[in-house]
Amino acid sequence: MKVLLIGSGGREHALAWKLASSPVLTALYAAPGNPGMQADAECVALDITDHAAIVDFCLGKAIDLVVVGPEAPLVAGLADALADAEIRVFGPSAAAAQLEGSKSFTKEVCDRFGIPTAAYGRFDNALAAREYVRKHGAPIVIKADGLAAGKGVTVAATVDEALAAVDDCFDGSFGAAGASVVVEECLVGEEASFFCLCDGTTALPFGTAQDHKRVGEGDTGPNTGGMGAYSPAPVLSEALIARTMKEIIEPTMRGMAEMGMPFTGVLYAGLMLTEDGPKLIEYNVRFGDPECQVLMLRLKEDLLLLLNAAVDGQLAHMSARWRDEAALTVVLAAKGYPENPQKGSVIGGVAQAAEGDDTAIFHAGTALRDGALVANGGRVLNVTALGKTVTEAQKRAYTAVDRIDWPEGFCRRDIGWRAVQREE
Structure with missing residues (x-):
């Protein structure tokens, strides 16, 4: 199989490294890739925002599968452009990618299908958001509604900090992502990451991890895209995984299909493990970075066969085995x-x-x-x-x-x- 991998970060390097080990792979291209990926893939200078150029490349090289690493191209509709050209792609449609592209969309899905999550308010102006913060007090969480490269979230310990975060969003610190804001209760518990491969109907559990978002030791300082991770997540027991599937993942899969936007790709649930059980903090529609790196080291299966099964709607017949380490x-x-x-x-x-x-x-x-x-x-x-x-x-x-x-x-x-x- 000829595969095109979209992206240039550590997540994509880990995916390239794992894909390269598949006996069914005949050629692997990475767009644009990075120096480390050159050992496993041929890096090509494609603009990943230029969907037409990516389609032309795939047709010219007879690409059998496109694997989209980052979230931005998915939210922008790259999977749709490829599907329209009858090119097989692993990754959700733009409609389904709203689960990451719009935090308020995800909250509405949770409301509609009874998925446990934090209480929240959504606001299009700073005045209303500030009033909500003052009413509910701190600690409280301020989130830019759109994509902000993992940096649009503030867990505010004080009301003043929360008000400043609201102002940052509406003052343009996160560009268009902060045009609307979600303000939600601060859940108490331990965070964990839970991954599934999805084919529109079936969600196959695909590992657990915990990451460190804060830049400083002891989990202090500003949020980052992630300073490290480990897998498996010791805090996610088999019982908690089963409950997460039943209460969070499966209702999401059914709900997305019911709304006419079935989810195919990676569904990454950021969870807070509260006294009342797991609650959804947020969804991502791609592998985490750096969580993907630890998952790929532990995965015993042929990743390419699993991604193919997801695209073909065959995940019900697949399993994912992991190294004990x-x-x-x-x-x-x-x-x-x-x-x-x-x-x-x-x-x-x-x-x-x-x-x-x-x-x-x-x-x-x-x-x-x-x-x-x-x-x-x-x-x-x-x-x-x-x-x-x-x-x-x-x-x-x-x-x-x-x-x-x-x-x-x-x-x-x-x-x-x-x-x-x-x-x-």
Whole structure:
């Protein structure tokens, strides 16, 4: 099979690495890809916002399947453009991608189909949102309604912080994403990520993880796209997974089909495990980043066969088996991230750090300049390792981190701390 993978981040590098191991793969292209992906795929300089160019490339290369990594092309309708050209694509339609593209849409789905989530209000102007905040007090959560690259959420500890977050949204800090705002109650509990592969009818459970969104150790500081993750999530027991499927995933799948927008692709549920059971924080319509990296290290199945089954509506006949080991990934970011990451610094020692069967390094924001690997983004490398326990995986990951020569980079040194505490 000839496959085109859309995207250029650590998530896409992990997907390319896993897809490349499939015996049914004959050619893998990545658009636009990154330097790390060149070992597994041919990188092609396509503008992923130019749907016509992607369609033309697929027709010219006789691509059998397109795998869309990031959320923005899905929300913009890339899957629809490919489907209209009769090109097989793994990823939801623009209508179904509203589950991530519009937080208020997801809240309305939850209301309509009885899916447990936080109480909320949706607002198109700052005055009404500010009144809601004052009425309900803090802690409270402020969310830009649209896509904001993982940075449009503020968990406000005080009313003043919440009011400032509302103003940030309506003042344009998140562009069009903040034109409307969702204000919701602050759920109490532990967060976990739950993934399913979906074919419009069937949702196949596809792993669990926990990530660290805050930039600082001890989960402090501003939110980021993610500073690290580990899998499986110890807090998600089999009983909680079964309850999540019954109360959250299955009603969503039925509801989306009933509304005429059946969901195909990855459904990623961000959960809060409260005293009352799991509640939906938000949906994403693609693999998490960096959660994908730890899932790919643990997956025993042929990923390409699973994605094909999803596209063909055959997931009811498939299963997903996982390695018993835990996986953990540490994000190496450029100094200044997330506000103002410094680009252009040279990175050394990556090949040496990746030595060993239990370690993989996935590129995120890298580029090649005069033959040297340089930082070209905020989150730059994902150092990922396996271990019999999260503690062992953490030790291996940080051993690899310390082999990388990049003074202009930084990472958190406590990824997986909750799981490590449970294992002590």
